[in-house]
Amino acid sequence: MKNINIKDLARELNLSVSTISKAFHDSHEISEDTKNRVLETARRLNYVPNPYASSLRGRRSKNIGVVIPEVADSFFSLAINGIESVAKEKGYHVLICLTHESFENEKNILKEFQGGRVDGVIMSVSTETSESGHILDLMANGLPLVFFDRVCEEIETAKITTDDFESGYKATEHLIQQGCDKIGFLGISKCLSISNRRFEGYQKALNDHVVAYDTKHTVSCTNDAAHNAALIKELLQRKDHPNGIVATVEKLTTPVYLACAELGLSIPGDLKFICFSNLETASILNPSLSTITQPAFEMGQMAATLLFKSLEKTSFSLSMESQVIPSSFIKRNSTD
Amino acid sequence: MKNINIKDLARELNLSVSTISKAFHDSHEISEDTKNRVLETARRLNYVPNPYASSLRGRRSKNIGVVIPEVADSFFSLAINGIESVAKEKGYHVLICLTHESFENEKNILKEFQGGRVDGVIMSVSTETSESGHILDLMANGLPLVFFDRVCEEIETAKITTDDFESGYKATEHLIQQGCDKIGFLGISKCLSISNRRFEGYQKALNDHVVAYDTKHTVSCTNDAAHNAALIKELLQRKDHPNGIVATVEKLTTPVYLACAELGLSIPGDLKFICFSNLETASILNPSLSTITQPAFEMGQMAATLLFKSLEKTSFSLSMESQVIPSSFIKRNSTD
Numbered sequence: 085m086k087n088i089n090i091k092d093l094a095r096e097l098n099l100s101v102s103t104i105s106k107a108f109h110d111s112h113e114i115s116e117d118t119k120n121r122v123l124e125t126a127r128r129l130n131y132v133p134n135p136y137a138s139s140l141r142g143r144r145s146k147n148i149g150v151v152i153p154e155v156a157d158s159f160f161s162l163a164i165n166g167i168e169s170v171a172k173e174k175g176y177h178v179l180i181c182l183t184h185e186s187f188e189n190e191k192n193i194l195k196e197f198q199g200g201r202v203d204g205v206i207m208s209v210s211t212e213t214s215e216s217g218h219i220l221d222l223m224a225n226g227l228p229l230v231f232f233d234r235v236c237e238e239i240e241t242a243k244i245t246t247d248d249f250e251s252g253y254k255a256t257e258h259l260i261q262q263g264c265d266k267i268g269f270l271g272i273s274k275c276l277s278i279s280n281r282r283f284e285g286y287q288k289a290l291n292d293h294v295v296a297y298d299t300k301h302t303v304s305c306t307n308d309a310a311h312n313a314a315l316i317k318e319l320l321q322r323k324d325h326p327n328g329i330v331a332t333v334e335k336l337t338t339p340v341y342l343a344c345a346e347l348g349l350s351i352p353g354d355l356k357f358i359c360f361s362n363l364e365t366a367s368i369l370n371p372s373l374s375t376i377t378q379p380a381f382e383m384g385q386m387a388a389t390l391l392f393k394s395l396e397k398t399s400f401s402l403s404m405e406s407q408v409i410p411s412s413f414i415k416r417n418s419t420d
Numbered sequence: 421m422k423n424i425n426i427k428d429l430a431r432e433l434n435l436s437v438s439t440i441s442k443a444f445h446d447s448h449e450i451s452e453d454t455k456n457r458v459l460e461t462a463r464r465l466n467y468v469p470n471p472y473a474s475s476l477r478g479r480r481s482k483n484i485g486v487v488i489p490e491v492a493d494s495f496f497s498l499a500i501n502g503i504e505s506v507a508k509e510k511g512y513h514v515l516i517c518l519t520h521e522s523f524e525n526e527k528n529i530l531k532e533f534q535g536g537r538v539d540g541v542i543m544s545v546s547t548e549t550s551e552s553g554h555i556l557d558l559m560a561n562g563l564p565l566v567f568f569d570r571v572c573e574e575i576e577t578a579k580i581t582t583d584d585f586e587s588g589y590k591a592t593e594h595l596i597q598q599g600c601d602k603i604g605f606l607g608i609s610k611c612l613s614i615s616n617r618r619f620e621g622y623q624k625a626l627n628d629h630v631v632a633y634d635t636k637h638t639v640s641c642t643n644d645a646a647h648n649a650a651l652i653k654e655l656l657q658r659k660d661h662p663n664g665i666v667a668t669v670e671k672l673t674t675p676v677y678l679a680c681a682e683l684g685l686s687i688p689g690d691l692k693f694i695c696f697s698n699l700e701t702a703s704i705l706n707p708s709l710s711t712i713t714q715p716a717f718e719m720g721q722m723a724a725t726l727l728f729k730s731l732e733k734t735s736f737s738l739s740m741e742s743q744v745i746p747s748s749f750i751k752r753n754s755t756d
Contacts, residue, residue, distance in 0.1 A: 147532075155491035155500060155516075156700075164491060168518060172525075177532055180491075180516040182504065189508075196483075196513055201537065341704040363701065364492075368677040370706030 097125055148391060149202035150180045151193050153210050153234075157334050158362035159380045160208070163232060166384025167206055174392050176203075185273075185307040187212035194222045202227070204391045206384075208234040211273030211307060228394040228402060232387040233378070234278055242405040244387045248278050251376045251411045252285025255330045255358045258374070260293045262356050262419050264328030268301035268319060270336050282332050282360070301326045305336060313339040320347055320355070327355055328419075334361040337373060356419040360411075371417035378411045424465045433461055484727060485538035486516045487529050489546050489570075493670050494698035495716045496544070499568060502720025503542055510728050512539075521609075521643040523548035530558045538563070540727045542720075544570040547609030547643060564730040564738060568723040569714070570614055578741040580723045584614050587712045587747045588621025591666045591694045594710070596629045598692050598755050600664030604637035604655060606672050618668050618696070637662045641672060649675040656683055656691070663691055664755075670697040673709060692755040696747075707753035714747045 094101045099122070107114045107122040150167055152160050164180060171178045179202060183190040190210050195218070197205060204227055207219075216236040223229055223241070232244040259267050269286050271279045283302075290297045303319055305312040316339045319325060331340065337359050341351065349355050351371055358374040366373040386407055394400045430437045435458070443450045443458040486503055488496050500516060507514045515538060519526040526546050531554070533541060540563055543555075552572040559565055559577070568580040595603050605622050607615045619638075626633045639655055641648040652675045655661060667676065673695050677687065685691050687707055694710040702709040722743055730736045 154497070156494065156497040158492065161490070161492040161497075164518065165520075168520065177517060177529065180518070181513065182500070182516070184501075184504065193513065335700075338700050338704055345704075364671075364674050365699065365701045365705060368674055368681075368706055369701060369704050370708070372706070 093122070093126060093129065096129065097122060144203050145201055146175065147177045147179050147202045148388070149193075149197045149205045150178055151183060151190065151197075151205060151207040152180070153183050153185045153208065155180070155182065158364060159233070159334065159378055162362055162380035163208075163384035163387075166381040166386075167388040168384075169381075170385055170388035170392060176392075183210040185210045185212060187214075191218040194218045197227065198222060198225045204228040204230075204395055206230050206232060206387045206391055208232055209236060209276070210234075211276055214275040228391060230387045230391045230394075230402060232383050234276055237277055240403040242387070242390045242402040242407075244383045244390075244407050244409065245278070246378045246383070246411045247408055248281035249285040249288075251360070251413070252282035252330065252332075253289045254285070254413050255360075255376050256286045256289035257293065258413065258415070258419060259328035259330065259356055259358065260289065260295055262328070262352075264326075264356055265295055266298065266301060266324065266326045267295060267328040267330065268303065268326035270303050270305055270316070270329060270331040270333075270340075272305050272333055274304060279332050282330075286330055300324075305333075309335070309339070312336065313343065316340055317343045317346070320344065320349060325349075325355075329355060329357050331357070331359040334359060334363055337361060337363065337369075341369070351418050352420045358419050366414070367416060369418075371420070374416045374419040375414045376411050377414055379409050382409055429458075429462060429465065432465065433458060481537055481539055482511065483513045483515050483538045484724070485529075485533045485541045486514055487519060487526065487533075487541060487543040488516070489519050489521045489544065491516070491518065494700060495569070495670065495714055498698055498716035499544075499720035499723075502717040502722075503724040504720075505717075506721055506724035506728065512728075519546040521546045521548060523550075527554040530554045533563065534558060534561045540564040540566075540731055542566050542568060542723045542727055544568055545572060545612070546570075547612055550611040564727060566723045566727045566730075566738060568719050570612055573613055576739040578723070578726045578738040578743075580719045580726075580743050580745065581614070582714045582719070582747045583744055584617035585621040585624075587696070587749070588618035588666065588668075589625045590621075590749050591696075591712050592622045592625035593629065594749065594751070594755060595664035595666065595692055595694065596625065596631055598664070598688075600662075600692055601631055602634065602637060602660065602662045603631060603664040603666065604639065604662035606639050606641055606652070606665060606667040606669075606676075608641050608669055610640065615668050618666075622666055636660075641669075645671070645675070648672065649679065652676055653679045653682070656680065656685060661685075661691075665691060665693050667693070667695040670695065670699055673697060673699065673705075677705070687754050688756045694755050702750070703752060705754075707756070710752045710755040711750045712747050713750055715745050718745055 090101050090104055094104050104122055107119045148171055155161055168178050181193045187210055190213060216239050219236060219239055230242045235243040271283055273279060303315050320343050340357055344351050344355060351357050361375045362377055362380050366375050390405050394402050426437050426440055430440050440458055443455045484507055491497055504514050517529045523546055526549060552575050555572060555575055566578045571579040592603060607619055609615060639651050656679050676693055680687050680691060687693050697711045698713055698716050702711050726741050730738050
């Protein structure tokens with residue numbers, strides 16, 4: 085079916101394009117009568133009054149959508165900056181939508197994006213996301229998509245990730261080298277590839293160094309801060325509590341420090357702690373925090389660069405473009 | 421792939437467009453059976469109801485726009501959560517756009533929003549924003565707008581702010597009571613109402629307590645982290661450096677702590693420091709950070725509640741609804 089554009093509408097109504105445009109913008113220069121005629125005819129012809137004059141012309145909204153769980157995590161705020169640095173150069177706006185770790189929200193956002201609001205999507209999935217039909221739908225509608233950090237492994241498109249297995253391994257090995265023999269692991273959702281890869285690295289390091297693995301020292305955290313704090317306190321209250329912990333997300337730092345303070349455990353004396361984190365304050369914490377730091381800005385930049393390549397050149401295949409960018413291990417006082 | 425429109429769907433189901441439309445709007449005129457058939461077929465054909473069909477009819481996109489400088493600041497990430505908590509209840513999506521403190525970006529975003537993408541806007545202006553024509557344009561296009569935190573004072577609409585003057589006064593008075601007699605002030609942009617109000621409170625407290633005000637101890641920070649770090653180091657390197665500092669934004673904490681570490685100044689021994697901040701890690705910093713903490717979540721919630729009131733009831737006047745919610749002073753070790 086032919087799309088009706090504003091010129092067709094103007095011809096049909098025997099009005100100028102500018103009058104129609106003013107009518108849509110509810111201008112005081114246009115009479116109510118004319119406004120009603122324009123709206124009725126637009127409706128009859130199924131004209132889509134496009135913010136989108138430009139999307140009508142070039143089928144472009146000049147927006148890209150970014151779908152992420154939250155912005156309270158420094159990783160995501162830095163990644164957004166990376167994405168925006170590329171989008172700005174391309175003259176695009178970035179619309180950020182948050183899932184708050186809800187699969188339902190994620191589905192609704194992608195559905196909403198299919199209405200023509202965005203030309204492509206950059207995404208990091210929620211902790212609840214265990215299926216990918218909603219993402220396949222989006223792509224079937226012709227919207228290119230690039231994953232960063234939290235990916236759906238089964239979907240064929242570009243994925244910008246870090247070396248999660250190696251980092252999990254490195255963090256754990258560091259704790260072993262610092263003398264820890266009871267090492268805990270604070271994960272998030274079992275659905276998440278990143279959490280699983282980090283866990284596998286942790287397990288492999290324990291195994292390689294013949295350090296016992298104790299399921300009681302493995303905690304699966306959620307999106308509920310109070311619940312996480314309770315789980316962490318419970319873990320550290322045990323008689324045989326871990327003397328080393330690897331945590332997979334930044335937000336677990338404060339509850340670990342606070343639980344130690346409350347229970348009279350010293351970091352690093354009683355517990356050595358290392359966290360996957362881009363916290364700017366890592367170096368000024370008490371004690372300063374050893375981290376696995378992801379190249380968040382670069383990952384956002386890379387994801388956006390690939391998305392724009394695919395927008396600019398339809399022959400460009402995103403599925404061949406996945407990249408793994410290494411994280412950095414930064415030793416500070418929390419694992420002394 | 422061809423996009424399926426409502427007419428294609430009608431043809432496929434052998435129903436009228438109006439029946440389909442009514443089914444989508446859950447009209448009581450349509451049987452449950454028919455509704456289910458429509459929904460199933462829509463799902464099967466991957467039909468996306470065009471948001472603009474409904475904006476034509478009901479003039480609603482079911483999106484609200486949030487325009488803020490950045491998300492790296494905990495204040496903004498918490499405020500977003502407050503906004504989203506209300507939007508979710510109303511069945512609205514929140515599109516977040518970042519200005520990165522650029523007036524040019526801010527203008528472009530508001531322009532973009534006038535195309536019908538959003539039904540209303542919640543906004544905190546950039547540090548560069550010293551005029552308000554772009555905001556008046558948006559409002560003239562019939563989009564309601566609510567400010568939070570960083571407002572344009574001359575624009576008549578709801579403004580959700582905190583008691584910036586009183587908080588600046590309280591922070592400064594606290595430093596005086598702790599024995600400081602050379603008190604510095606780290607501001608941001610002179611265009612920003614919040615920075616100015618906090619500065620006025622600071623000056624008034626100095627004046628009331630007969631403490632000298634020294635312009636050399638007042639630093640105007642920018643959006644450039646390296647530049648801010650250099651300015652702060654320069655201030656603390658002076659022979660007559662301040663022995664107390666009030667900082668107006670969270671991101672100035674790390675450079676102050678790092679400069680002190682580098683220069684061998686102890687906090688709070690040589691410098692007592694208090695910052696306007698919602699940092700989750702404030703209590704685990706070395707030393708823990710005394711803060712003026714804004715009710716960020718509540719401010720977002722309040723701003724969104726007012727915006728929805730005005731969307732639901734055109735007679736509701738936002739300009740009468742400004743609110744000032746008090747901040748909390750939290751004493752920790754950095755001002756001992």
